[in-house]
Amino acid sequence: MEVYYGTRQRPKAYVNMALVACNVIVFVVLELLGSTQDTLFMVKHGASFAPYILEGGKEYLRLLYSVFLHFGPEHLFHNMIGLFFIGDNLERAMGHVRYLVFYLLCGVGASVCSMTVHAFAEPFTVSAGASGAICGVVGGLLWVVIANRGRLEEMTTARVGFLIFYLIYGGLQSTGVDNIAHISGALLGFLLAWILYDPSAGLIWSRVPFEKRDKAKSRSRTVIGLLVYGGILCAVVKITQSFVLF
Numbered sequence: 132m133e134v135y136y137g138t139r140q141r142p143k144a145y146v147n148m149a150l151v152a153c154n155v156i157v158f159v160v161l162e163l164l165g166s167t168q169d170t171l172f173m174v175k176h177g178a179s180f181a182p183y184i185l186e187g188g189k190e191y192l193r194l195l196y197s198v199f200l201h202f203g204p205e206h207l208f209h210n211m212i213g214l215f216f217i218g219d220n221l222e223r224a225m226g227h228v229r230y231l232v233f234y235l236l237c238g239v240g241a242s243v244c245s246m247t248v249h250a251f252a253e254p255f256t257v258s259a260g261a262s263g264a265i266c267g268v269v270g271g272l273l274w275v276v277i278a279n280r281g282r283l284e285e286m287t288t289a290r291v292g293f294l295i296f297y298l299i300y301g302g303l304q305s306t307g308v309d310n311i312a313h314i315s316g317a318l319l320g321f322l323l324a325w326i327l328y329d330p331s332a333g334l335i336w337s338r339v340p341f342e343k344r345d346k347a348k349s350r351s352r353t354v355i356g357l358l359v360y361g362g363i364l365c366a367v368v369k370i371t372q373s374f375v376l377f
Contacts, residue, residue: 237267
């Protein structure tokens, strides 16, 4: 692991920058093809829509595609600003590969939770955006900060806790916001960080001593945890299919 202090340059968060770039590129391409503020256009290009996911062609990949879609420039701007300034901290703590896996699993998990709730309550809701994954990043930061005795770089437990409160409260006070994705994303991020965070795999110094037996235990927890996580998400989708009729 690399250690840095003071003004020494921090390790680059390449994956986080690539995720921001990917979201922007997808948005620009879709704007060239049509309008990202057109609901039907967004459904056609991969937005989460329960009837298409659960019935007909069973388009499960929408649960992933929708994480990279945004309704208009303002939606994209707010999400990417948040991801740009927060995601790099978690990537340096987790390492590049684990952070990528973490981000995608948070996004898909939040999509599943959102789709499931809407399938029962408002089945024709169209949902898209990276906010579920971004709330997952914040939830993951909370676990990593706690695991590092209350501090990670400039982040503290109080700061991350306030950020989670601000994101969820702001969403609840706004209209047209997928609060299910926000809340579930934060909870899933906290859980996935417990599964995936390994201080020895990060790019920065950890405040917690890590011995060989801890590393072996962490790897076992990661493998078992990811299998259980994936199994639960698949089970939720299948159960929803059994009970919801469009």
